[in-house]
Amino acid sequence: AQTVTQSQPEMSVQEAETVTLSCTYDTSESDYYLFWYKQPPSRQMILVIRQEAYKQQNATENRFSVNFQKAAKSFSLKISDSQLGDAAMYFCAYRSGANSKLTFGKGITLSVRP
Amino acid sequence: KAGVTQTPRYLIKTRGQQVTLSCSPISGHRSVSWYQQTPGQGLQFLFEYFSETQRNKGNFPGRFSGRQFSNSRSEMNVSTLELGDSALYLCASSLDPRPMNTEAFFGQGTRLTVV
Numbered sequence: 001a002q003t004v005t006q007s008q009p010e011m012s013v014q015e016a017e018t019v020t021l022s023c024t025y026d027t028s029e030s031d032y033y034l035f036w037y038k039q040p041p042s043r044q045m046i047l048v049i050r051q052e053a054y055k056q057q058n059a060t061e062n063r064f065s066v067n068f069q070k071a072a073k074s075f076s077l078k079i080s081d082s083q084l085g086d087a088a089m090y091f092c093a094y095r096s097g098a099n100s101k102l103t104f105g106k107g108i109t110l111s112v113r114p
Numbered sequence: 115k116a117g118v119t120q121t122p123r124y125l126i127k128t129r130g131q132q133v134t135l136s137c138s139p140i141s142g143h144r145s146v147s148w149y150q151q152t153p154g155q156g157l158q159f160l161f162e163y164f165s166e167t168q169r170n171k172g173n174f175p176g177r178f179s180g181r182q183f184s185n186s187r188s189e190m191n192v193s194t195l196e197l198g199d200s201a202l203y204l205c206a207s208s209l210d211p212r213p214m215n216t217e218a219f220f221g222q223g224t225r226l227t228v229v
Contacts, residue, residue: 037220043202045220091157099170100145100208102218104157 002027004094006105013082014113020067021077021108023092031097034068036077039107040088048090051075079110087112116141118207118221126227132193135224139186139207145169146188147218148180151202160203163188164210192226200228 003026013019025034036048051059051068059066063080079086092105119138127133139146147170148160159172163182180190186207192199202225206218 042222043204044222045204045206047217047219050217100147100162100218101159101170101172102147102149102157102206103159104149106156 002029002032002094002096002103004092004103004105006092006108008108009106010109010111012111012113013079013086015082015084017082018078018080019082019110021079021090021092021110023075023077023105025073025075025092025094027073027094027096029096029098033095033097034066034075035093035095035102036064036066036075037091037093037104038086038088039091045091049077082112084112084114086110118205118219120203120205120221120224122224123222124225124227126229127195128229129195129197131195132191133195133226134189134191135203135205135226137188137190137205137207137221139188139205140219143207143209143219144186145208145210145216146182146186147206147208148188148190149204149206150174151204151223152200157204160190195228197228199226201226 032053034051037045049061067076089107091107094103121136145164147162151157162170166182177193182188202223204223205221208216208218
């Protein structure tokens with residue numbers, strides 16, 4: 001079975017600074033997708049960024065980028081120029097190529113200091 | 115385009131009762147998945163429906179069931195409620211489970227409290 005581990009329960013960053021959220025996963029599959037979701041106080045899960053396992057290039061979406069280390073099974077999220085609106089819970093998620101089920105990590109609460 | 119709509123937003127039930135939660139996916143989306151979110155267990159997959167058929171099921175007891183209608187709307191039912199069923203129930207819709215990089219869009223969830 002696949003597992004996703006987010007070992008840091010909380011992190012804090014100064015506004016305009018950069019922060020990196022860590023995630024590791026375990027799988028024996030070669031075809032899979034990785035995601036970072038944001039859950040603000042409104043509770044609605046919002047997709048931040050996704051990475052296909054077969055792509056070597058790290059995904060980037062504006063201020064958000066990932067460091068995908070396939071051999072190490074590591075998938076960290078870097079948020080540059082942090083903004084107050086980035087404060088939320090962030091979940092790392094795994095999706096197998098064999099089905100549509102998302103396996104989530106425990107999440108990390110990010111706070112942004114003004 | 116309307117997003118994923120879950121009703122009701124909040125629900126309080128008594129132990130032993132049953133409850134039905136509803137999810138209307140984004141128009142055109144045919145896949146609907148359900149997740150349970152609790153502080154202790156985090157987000158856990160319940161089941162996924164596509165074209166009125168359950169395609170995948172998580173590790174939950176038989177008290178948890180679901181269905182999908184021809185218009186892709188989905189309901190989940192929990193019978194004989196237990197205190198531990200108190201959770202945020204999230205629904206996600208996507209165009210199709212395949213290809214696998216299809217984005218899942220989530221609703222705002224139904225907060226169920228069992229007393």
